[in-house]
Amino acid sequence: MSTEVKEALKPVAPRSSELDAPLKSKRMLVNLGPSHPATHGTARAVVELEGENIASCKLDIGFLHRGFEKSCENVTWTQCFPYTDRLNYVSSIMNNVGFALAVEKLCKLEVPERAQYLRTITSEIHRICDHLTLVAALGLELGAMTVFLYAVEGRDLLWDRLTELCGARLTSNYARIGGVSRDAPDGWAEKTTATLDRVVSLRDEIDGLLTRNRIFVDRVRGVGTVSRADALDLGFTGPCLRASGEPYDVRKAAPYLVYDRLDFDIPVGSNGDTLDRYLMRIEEMKQSDRIIRQCFRDMAPGELVVRDFRYVLPPKPEVYGTIEGVMAHFKLIMEGIQVPAGEVYGYTEAANGELGFYLVSDGSGRPYKLGLRAPGWPMLAALPIILKGALLSDLIPVFDSINMIGGEVEQ
Amino acid sequence: MSTELDAIPGIIPTRRDDAMGALEKMVSKGLGWARKYSLFQYPFVTACCGMEYMTLAAARYDLDRFGAALPRFSPRQADLLMVVGTVNCKQAPVLRRVWESIAEPKWVVAFGVCASSGGFYDNYATVQGIDRIIPVDVYVPGCPPRPEQVLDGIIMLQAKIQGQHHQLTQGKPLPVLGQAPRPR
Amino acid sequence: MSKVVIDALVERFKDPVKGDGVTGAFQGPGGDDVAFVERDRLLEVCQFLRDDPGMQFNMAPYITAVDYLGQEPRFEVVYNLLSTTRNWRVRLRVKVPEQDAVMPSVCAIWRGANWFERYCFDMYGITFTGHPDHRRLYMYDEFEGHPLRKDYPLRGRQPLVTELEVPEEQFRGPGPARRSE
Numbered sequence: 001m002s003t004e005v006k007e008a009l010k011p012v013a014p015r016s017s018e019l020d021a022p023l024k025s026k027r028m029l030v031n032l033g034p035s036h037p038a039t040h041g042t043a044r045a046v047v048e049l050e051g052e053n054i055a056s057c058k059l060d061i062g063f064l065h066r067g068f069e070k071s072c073e074n075v076t077w078t079q080c081f082p083y084t085d086r087l088n089y090v091s092s093i094m095n096n097v098g099f100a101l102a103v104e105k106l107c108k109l110e111v112p113e114r115a116q117y118l119r120t121i122t123s124e125i126h127r128i129c130d131h132l133t134l135v136a137a138l139g140l141e142l143g144a145m146t147v148f149l150y151a152v153e154g155r156d157l158l159w160d161r162l163t164e165l166c167g168a169r170l171t172s173n174y175a176r177i178g179g180v181s182r183d184a185p186d187g188w189a190e191k192t193t194a195t196l197d198r199v200v201s202l203r204d205e206i207d208g209l210l211t212r213n214r215i216f217v218d219r220v221r222g223v224g225t226v227s228r229a230d231a232l233d234l235g236f237t238g239p240c241l242r243a244s245g246e247p248y249d250v251r252k253a254a255p256y257l258v259y260d261r262l263d264f265d266i267p268v269g270s271n272g273d274t275l276d277r278y279l280m281r282i283e284e285m286k287q288s289d290r291i292i293r294q295c296f297r298d299m300a301p302g303e304l305v306v307r308d309f310r311y312v313l314p315p316k317p318e319v320y321g322t323i324e325g326v327m328a329h330f331k332l333i334m335e336g337i338q339v340p341a342g343e344v345y346g347y348t349e350a351a352n353g354e355l356g357f358y359l360v361s362d363g364s365g366r367p368y369k370l371g372l373r374a375p376g377w378p379m380l381a382a383l384p385i386i387l388k389g390a391l392l393s394d395l396i397p398v399f400d401s402i403n404m405i406g407g408e409v410e411q
Numbered sequence: 412m413s414t415e416l417d418a419i420p421g422i423i424p425t426r427r428d429d430a431m432g433a434l435e436k437m438v439s440k441g442l443g444w445a446r447k448y449s450l451f452q453y454p455f456v457t458a459c460c461g462m463e464y465m466t467l468a469a470a471r472y473d474l475d476r477f478g479a480a481l482p483r484f485s486p487r488q489a490d491l492l493m494v495v496g497t498v499n500c501k502q503a504p505v506l507r508r509v510w511e512s513i514a515e516p517k518w519v520v521a522f523g524v525c526a527s528s529g530g531f532y533d534n535y536a537t538v539q540g541i542d543r544i545i546p547v548d549v550y551v552p553g554c555p556p557r558p559e560q561v562l563d564g565i566i567m568l569q570a571k572i573q574g575q576h577h578q579l580t581q582g583k584p585l586p587v588l589g590q591a592p593r594p595r
Numbered sequence: 596m597s598k599v600v601i602d603a604l605v606e607r608f609k610d611p612v613k614g615d616g617v618t619g620a621f622q623g624p625g626g627d628d629v630a631f632v633e634r635d636r637l638l639e640v641c642q643f644l645r646d647d648p649g650m651q652f653n654m655a656p657y658i659t660a661v662d663y664l665g666q667e668p669r670f671e672v673v674y675n676l677l678s679t680t681r682n683w684r685v686r687l688r689v690k691v692p693e694q695d696a697v698m699p700s701v702c703a704i705w706r707g708a709n710w711f712e713r714y715c716f717d718m719y720g721i722t723f724t725g726h727p728d729h730r731r732l733y734m735y736d737e738f739e740g741h742p743l744r745k746d747y748p749l750r751g752r753q754p755l756v757t758e759l760e761v762p763e764e765q766f767r768g769p770g771p772a773r774r775s776e
Contacts, residue, residue: 034505035455037484042457042502062733063502064457067534067749069718070742074749082531089459106624133462152469170462170555232653232679235707248679344624345657345675345686356657358673373657373675381710407458410733501735503756535742535751536734543758 027055032395034063040137040404043380045395052391057384061410068411072370076336077103077177080370085171087372087408090133091126093119093166094350095408096175101256102346102357103177107339109311113258114302115179120257121295122174124288125162125192128199129155130351130403131281131288135206138278138400142219147206154202161192177337178312179305189296196289203285211279220274224386224398227272234385235378238353239280240402244272250349262294277401311337336365352376352403374408435578442577446490446516447569448478453489455509458496460523463555472558477565486512491568492545497525499536503544510545518548518572520564527552600650600685601628607643608636629686634698637689641704644676644685652676652685655701658711660691660719664745668692670721674701691721700726718743 033044042063048056068087072080084099085092097119104111111119132151139147159169165184166172174181210216226236231244241248247268251259267283269276305312309328318325341363347356353375360369379402387395456464467474474480483489486509498506510519521527521541527550529539541547548571551564601620608617617640619631632640644652657675670691677684691698698715700723701708712723713732720741723729731738735755740747 034502035509037482062731062735063499063505064497065499065501065536065733066458066497066532067536067742070749071532071534086459089462108624133465136465148465149470152466153471156466156469156471169557170459233706235654235656235705237654237656246679253682342624343629343661343673345627345684347656354656356675358657358659358675360661369661371657371659371661371673377710378656378707381707385706500752500754501733503754503758507756534749535747535753538754538758543760544756 025051030392034060040399040406042406043404043409045383045399047392047395049392052393054387054390054392054395057387057395059380059383061380064406064410066407066411068372069370072367074366076365077339077367078332078337080367081173081175082171085173087374087411088130088350088352088355088376088405089170089407090405091123091130091351092171093122093126093162093174094130094348094355096173097123097257098346098348098350098355099357100175100177101348102344102359103337103339105346106342106344106359106361107177107311107337109178109306109308111179111306112303114299115304116257117295117299118180118184118304119175120259120262121192121292121299122162122165122172123257124291124295125158126172127288127351128285129158131285132199132203134281134400134403135210135278138397139206139210141396141400142216144209144213144216147209150202150206150209154199157195157198161188161195164188164191176305176312178308179303181304183304189299193293193296196292200289203282207282211282217275219393220278220397220401222271223274223394224390224401225271225273226382226386230385231272234382236353236382237378238349238351238375239284240277240353240379242267243269243276243280245270250347250354254347256348258295258298259291261298262291264291264294274397274401338363338365347373350375352405352408353379355408372408372411374411376402376404376409380404380409438579439575439577440573442579443573443575446577447572450477450479450491450518450565450569451481451483451489452479452491452493453484453486453509453513454482454493454495455506456495457498457502458523458525460496460525460555463558463561464493464495464522467558467561472562474562474565477562477569479565486510487514489513490517492517492519493522494519494526494541495522497523497530497532498538498541498544500538501536503538506541507544516577518568519545520568521547521550522561522564523556524552524554526550530554598622598628600644600683601630603649604630604640604644604685608640623686627684627686629688632687632689634689634691637687638699638701638704640687641674641701645704650678651680652678652683654679655705655708655711658701658708658715660715660721662719662743662745670696670719672698672715672721696721698723700724702726717741720744 028049030047030049032047034042036042044060046058046060047054068083072083080099081096084095087095132155136148136151162172163169165188166174226244228245231241232246245268247266249266252266264287267280269280313332314325314328319329339361341361343360345356345358347354354373355375356373358371359367362368386398454464466472479491490513492510492513494506524530525532526541529537533539538544549564549568551561553560604617605620617630617632621629623629644650654677655674656677659673661671661673663669663671668690670693672689672691674687698721700712709728710732712726713730715721716723716729717731717733718741734742737755738753
C-alpha cells in the first residue's frame with residue numbers, strides 16, 4: 001500500500017467537542033390509546049418524546065362519553081340509579097349512595113339507621129374493591145401478574161357477598177331515595193366477616209410482594225411527584241390529595257351517614273409520588289376493614305326505607321289492599337318522585353376522591369340538571385403537568401396510580 | 412376444482428370428487444379444531460364490562476382452559492376481537508380501523524349489552540350496537556354479563572368455528588382493506 | 596356553615612353606583628351557601644376568595660353550567676368552591692345571556708378549572724376568554740351543536756362511520772318513543 005493510502009487509513013481520534021456535542025435528534029410523537037392494553041376505560045395520550053423523556057403530553061378524551069347527564073334528564077329520579085352505577089363501575093354503590101344523599105338533601109329526608117349502616121357497609125366494601133382493582137392494575141402493568149391474580153380473587157370474594165345482598169356483582173343499584181332496596185339475608189354479617197378475613201390475608205400477601213420489593217419501589221418512588229400546593233390548585237381530592245400531604249377527607253370534614261360515630265383514621269402521605277399513592281390505598285383498605293367491623297357490631301335491626309309514600313314505594317300488601325297504596329305506587333312509577341324545586345351540591349368521599357352531584361330540580365319527577373363531579377377528573381386533567389420531563393416508562397405507573405376510571409371521567 | 416364443478420347443475424360427482432370432498436372436510440375439521448382451541452383475543456376494552464373481563468382472565472373463571480388466554484395487544488397478531496363495553500360515536504372509527512387491521516380468519520364477540528345493542532344508552536353519543544359497524548359472530552348480553560355467560564359465549568363461538576368451512580388456501584385474491592364487510 | 600363568607604362577599608362588593616357585585620345570597624337546603632355574582636366582577640370575587648387570608652378558598656372542585664331554557668339570561672355558570680384549611684364551602688352562580696355567552700376564565704386563579712371550562716364550552720357553548728386551551732372536551736371536532744342544551748335532541752346522533760340504519764325503529768329507552776317525536 002502506498003504511504004498516502006496508509007496515512008488516510010490511520011484511525012483518527014475524534015475531537016473532544018464532537019464527543020461532548022449532544023446528538024441531534026428529532027422529537028417523536030407517540031400515540032397511546034384510545035384502545036388501551038390497560039383496562040382503564042379509554043383515553044388517548046399524544047406524547048411528544050425527546051429521546052426517552054416526555055416533552056409534552058396532550059390528552060384526548062371523550063371515547064367513553066355515554067351521555068349520562070342528558071339521559072338522566074329524561075328519566076325519573078329513581079331511574080337514574082342504574083346510570084349512576086356505571087359511572088365509577090369498580091365502586092358502584094358509592095355512586096348510588098352519593099346520588100341518593102344528594103336527592104335526600106334536597107328533599108330533606110331522614111333515612112332510618114339500619115339503612116345508613118347498610119349503606120356505609122356496602123360503600124366501604126366497594127372502597128376495598130376499588131383499591132384492590134387499582135393495586136391489581138398497577139401490579140399487572142409493572143409486570144407483577146401474581147398481584148393481579150390475588151387482588152382479583154379478593155375482589156371476587158367480596159362481589160360474591162354483594163351478590164347475596166344486591167343481586168349483582170358489579171353494578172349493584174342498591175340504594176334508593178329514602179333508604180336501601182333490600183335487607184341483608186340471614187347470616188350475611190358472619191359470612192362477610194369471614195370473607196373480610198380472607199381479603200385481609202390476600203392484602204397482606206400483596207403488601208409483602210410489592211411494598212418492599214426493590215423492583216417495584218425503584219419504578220414508583222419519586223415518580224410523578226405532586227406538591228401539596230399544586231395538588232390543591234389542580235383540584236385533587238381523595239387519596240391523591242392526601243398522598244401529597246393535605247389531610248382533607250369529606251368523611252371527617254363533613255360527616256355523612258354514620259361516619260361521625262365510627263372510629264377510623266385518615267392516612268396522609270408525605271411525598272406525593274406514586275409510591276405514596278399506592279401506600280395510601282393499602283392503608284385505606286385497612287381503615288375500611290375497621291369501619292365495616294364496627295358497623296357490623298353496632299347495626300341493629302330496623303326499617304330499611306323512610307315510611308313516606310311521597311318518596312318511597314309502599315309495601316306490596318298496601319299496594320294491593322288500599323287505594324292510597326295503589327295511587328302512591330302509580331304516581332311514583334309513572335311520574336317519579338316529586339322533588340321540591342331548588343338546587344343542591346351533595347358531596348361524599350368516594351374511593352377516588354370527592355364525588356359530587358349538583359342537582360337542579362324544577363319540582364317535577366325528572367331531574368332538570370344532574371351534574372357530576374367525578375373524583376378522577378382533576379387528576380386526569382393534571383396528567384400533562386405531572387408528566388412533564390418524566391420518562392416514557394413512568395407514564396404507566398402514574399396513570400395507574402391516579403385511578404382514572406373512564407366511566408366517571410367521561411360520564 | 413370440485414367447487415367450480417358444483418356450480419354447474421346436473422353434473423354427476425365422480426369418485427375422485429368424493430375423495431377430494433372427504434379430504435377437504437377432514438382439512439376443514441382439523442383446521443377448525445386448531446383454530447377454535449387457539450384463539451388470540453384482542454380485548455377492545457372500554458367500560459364496565461372490562462371489570463368482568465379482568466375476572467374472566469384471572470384464576471377463578473379461567474379463560475385459559477378454553478385456549479383463549481393470551482391477549483394480543485396488536486390487531487395484526489390477533490384473531491378474536493372482543494368488544495368489551497360501550498362503543499360511542501367517537502370510538503367507532505377506531506373500532507372499525509382495528510377490525511380492518513385484523514387478518515382473516517377473524518371473529519368478533521360483542522361482550523355486554525352495550526356492544527350488542529347500545530344498552531340503555533340510547534342517546535346522541537352511543538352507537539346502538541357494534542353490528543352497525545362491523546359484523547358480529549356471538550352476542551353476550553348482560554350488564555355486565557356474569558363470567559359464566561361469557562364462557563358460554565366462547566364455547567358457542569368455538570362450536571361455530573368448528574362448523575365453518577376452513578381451507579388451507581383460498582385460491583382467490585385477498586380483500587382490499589376499506590371495503591364493505593363481507594356478509595357472514 | 597359559611598354564612599360569614601357570603602356576608603363578607605356581599606359587604607365588600609357592594610357598589611351603589613355600578614350595581615352590587617354579589618347579590619341574592621341565600622342558604623340553600625343542607626346548609627349550602629349560595630350567592631349570585633355579576634359576570635364582570637367574577638374575577639375580582641374569585642381573586643379575593645382565594646387570596647384573602649380570612650377566606651383561603653384554595654380549591655375549585657366543581658364548575659358547571661345550567662341551561663334554563665325559557666328564562667333570560669339563559670345560562671348560568673356555577674362555581675363550587677372549597678377551603679380545605681377552614682373547611683368552608685360556597686357556591687357562586689353567574690348568569691350568562693344566550694346572545695353574549697362569553698365568560699372570563701378563572702384558570703389563572705385555579706389551574707384545576709381548565710377542563711371544567713372546556714366542558715362548559717363543549718356541552719353548552721359558553722366561551723371563556725383567557726382560557727389556555729380552548730377546544731372541545733368530549734365531542735369530536737366534526738360534531739355540530741352543543742349536546743346538553745335543552746333544545747338539542749336526546750337522540751341527535753352524528754355518526755362518524757356510516758352505520759347500518761334500522762328503518763322505523765321503535766326506541767325502548769328513555770326519551771320520546773319515535774324518532775319523529
